[in-house]
Amino acid sequence: MAENVRKKGSTYSYRINVKDPETGKWRTIEKSGFKTIAEAKAAMAAKKLEVVENPDSVMVKDKPITLGEVYKEFIEKYAQYDREQSTIKRYSCLFRNHIGMKWGNRQISTIKATEISEYLFAMTATHSYAYIMSIHKFIGVLWDYAYKHKYMKHDNFREIETPKEDSSDDFIEKIYTEEELDKMEERFSSTNLITAFKIGRALGVRVAECFGLRWSDVDWKKHTIWVKRQMVWEDQMWCLRNTKTKAAIREIDLQDDIYYYLKDLKEKQEEQKVSAGVAYHQTRIAIDNGRSKAKTIEENPDLINLKENGDYLSTDSAKVLFRIARDDCQIHFKYHNLRHTHASWLAEHSVPAIVTKKRLGHSKEETTLRYYQHITQGMRTDLLDKLNGDSEKDKAG
Structure with missing residues (x-):
């Protein structure tokens, strides 16, 4: 901003730009309430002289505010108006169990990047990489808020070191083989959850998206299904709410096997409703x-x-699949691994990454591309066959 003297209402004010000698950053100092232009100019000159003689007088000073106070202010004045309730609940959990428990009573400006790094690395023995990084990300949110509100003169978030991401071997182990999928599907076929399993296997949707699907989302003519919402536990009730991200709102093409399965299921549910009559459960959801x-x-x-009696199923129901798969199939089941498996299948069958990204509803391209980094031997062989074929054609030509 330009340095000047100007009139504000019935009085005059001055504005000067000063450089913090420690951070090297510029900031503006403005003072008003002077009765005349001459008085404002004199005060501005005096302030400039003060800055020259005592540069430290313009340094941004840390404020004695604790991390707990920063968190409380961030939630009350900002997050509740700008973040989803599910995000705020996650913040609360992370602060209560980790960040607040460790440093909540400390002045935020005194918390060193090295001690945060040590804490995150120590967590690798008991927590997943994704969970650790969610803590790291939330620390960044709070540190950014504190810095922008001038509660600390130096934002040391970028100095925090984090553990390395899961190795490629760990990533590959999350992918089910066709034999494992068939084994689980056969076992689940006698349960109410077979539909959720089939949808996850065929479409790679997230578990909350799967249980949020409605019959009105299916376009029978186009052979597609829309993912528009997710089912979450919120305010002590099961609720249908917005998808995880805007990118998650998508129309997915249905392959024949899942299309005709859903078509038969729709007819079956209508028959069950008629057959049960008044005994068919009338459900309500938020x-x-x-x-x-x-x-x-x-x-x-x-x-x-739905269950046969009309009751709806929720994401909690998917936990039953874990127990059945473990006890009866000796397979470690996690619903999200169906998503990993589907994405890997698309990559192995040379489906363009942009198509996979849209089908899975990824917000970031790098999330999709990681599946393409684990190229199988079959893909290598297929590539060589194509290259060798092209070479033979060139020779013949």
Whole structure:
């Protein structure tokens, strides 16, 4: 901003730019309330002289505010108006169990990057890389808030070191073989959760997205299904709310096997409803209408994942699949691994990354590309066959 003297209301003010001798950053000092231009100019000259004689007088000083106080202010004045409730709940959990427990009563400016790094590295013995990085990311959110509000003169977040990402071997181990998938599907076929498994296997949706699917999302003519929402536990009730990200809202093409399975399932559910009559359960579920809007209750939502008696299934139900797969199939099952498996299958079958990204609803391209980094021997052989074929054609030509 330009240095000047100007009129503000019935008085005058001055503005000068000063450089913090420690950080090297410029900031503006402005003072008002002077009755005349001459008085404002004299005060401005005096301030400039003060800065020359005592540069430290313009240094941004750390404020004696604790990390706990920064967190509380961030949630009350910012997050509740700008973040989803599920995100705020995650923040609360991370702060309560880790960040706040460790440094909540400390002045935020005194917390060193080295001690944060040591804490994150120590967690590798008990927690996943993804969970550790979620803590790291939230620390960045709080540090950025504190720095922008001038609660500390130096943001040391970039100095924090983090553990390395999971190795490629760990990544590959999350992919199920066709034999494992068939074995689990055969065992799950006698449960109410077979539909959720089939959808996860065929479409690679997230577990919350799967249980948020409704029959109205299916376009029978186009052979597609829309992912528009997810089912979450919120405010002590199961609720349908926005997807994880905007990119997660997507239309997925249905291959024949899952298309005709869903078509038969729809008819079967209609028959069950008629057959049960008044005994068929009438369900209700909350609908999240967005920030600052009250939830509404919807009677008999047309959810795809239902029990035979009409009760809806939730993401908690997927935990049953873990137990059955472990006890009866000797397979470590996690619903999200169906998503990994589907993405890897697409990569191995040379589906363009941009198509995979859209089908899975990834926000970032790098998330999709990591599946293409684990090229199988079959893909290498296929590539060589194509290259050798082209070479033969060139020779013949």
